[in-house]
Each structure stands twice: as C-alpha cells, then as structure tokens.
C-alpha cells in the first residue's frame with residue numbers, strides 16, 4: 001500500500017474516527033491537556049483530520065484552508081520534549097488500536113506518526 005492509497009482504504013469516516021479517539025484523551029492528559037486550546041478542541045480535531053486526509057491521498061482541504069503545513073514550525077510555540085512526544089504517541093497508539101482501521105493502513109500510519117512525532121521534538 002502506498003501513502004496515497006491509505007485514504008481509499010480508510011476513508012473520511014475512518015480518519016474522523018481515529019482523530020476523534022485521539023482528541024477524546026487530550027483534555028484529561030496531564031502533559032498534553034494544557035497545551036491544546038480548551039475552547040477550540042473541535043477546531044484542533046478538524047485541523048489534524050484534514051491534514052491527515054490530504055497527506056494520505058484524500059481531498060486537500062488542509063492546504064486550501066491553512067496553506068503549506070510546515071508542521072515543525074507550527075509546533076515551535078509548544079514545548080515538545082521527549083516526554084511530550086512519547087505521550088502524544090501513546091495517545092495516538094491507543095487511538096489507532098481503538099479505531100480498528102484496516103491492518104495495512106494502521107501499520108503505515110503508526111510508522112508515519114512515530115517518525116513525525118520524533119521530528120516535532122523542539123526542546124531537549
């Protein structure tokens with residue numbers, strides 16, 4: 001499976017389910033909870049969902065609305081050390097388990113998230 005084929009396999013509905021399962025855990029998390037905008041969690045959820053959909057072969061809504069992702073730069077305002085990275089990944093790992101997407105897409109997404117999360121570390 002190529003990255004572009006993930007959207008065909010997972011669909012809009014699958015990405016929505018995955019990102020919802022992730023954000024359901026954010027507010028109650030001691031590290032991540034305070035970092036996210038309490039009044040706009042629905043907006044944050046939509047941004048991550050649309051980014052993933054565009055990145056994996058679906059409609060390019062994220063780029064249309066937010067421009068080039070430049071994710072590392074967009075994350076600089078947040079203190080992302082190893083602990084924050086590991087917590088983000090732990091929540092996403094659980095969301096991936098819970099969303100029960102097709103197996104091949106799940107492993108591809110898991111690897112993508114692991115690499116991206118490490119790339120996002122901006123404090124030692």
Ligand code: HEM
Pocket residue numbers: 032035036037040043044045047048051066071074075078080084085086088089112113116117118120121
């Ligand atoms: C490593 C730990 C990470 C932390 C602590 C973190 C934290 C955050 C926070 C606090 C926001 C702002 C929420 C908002 O209002 O949109 C954000 C935005 C975002 N994050 Fe992360 N993030 C992490 C990793 C990732 C990874 C691995 C990805 C992609 C696979 C990602 C994709 C995004 C996207 C697309 C946005 C919206 C950017 C925008 O358009 O403004 N993040 N992240």
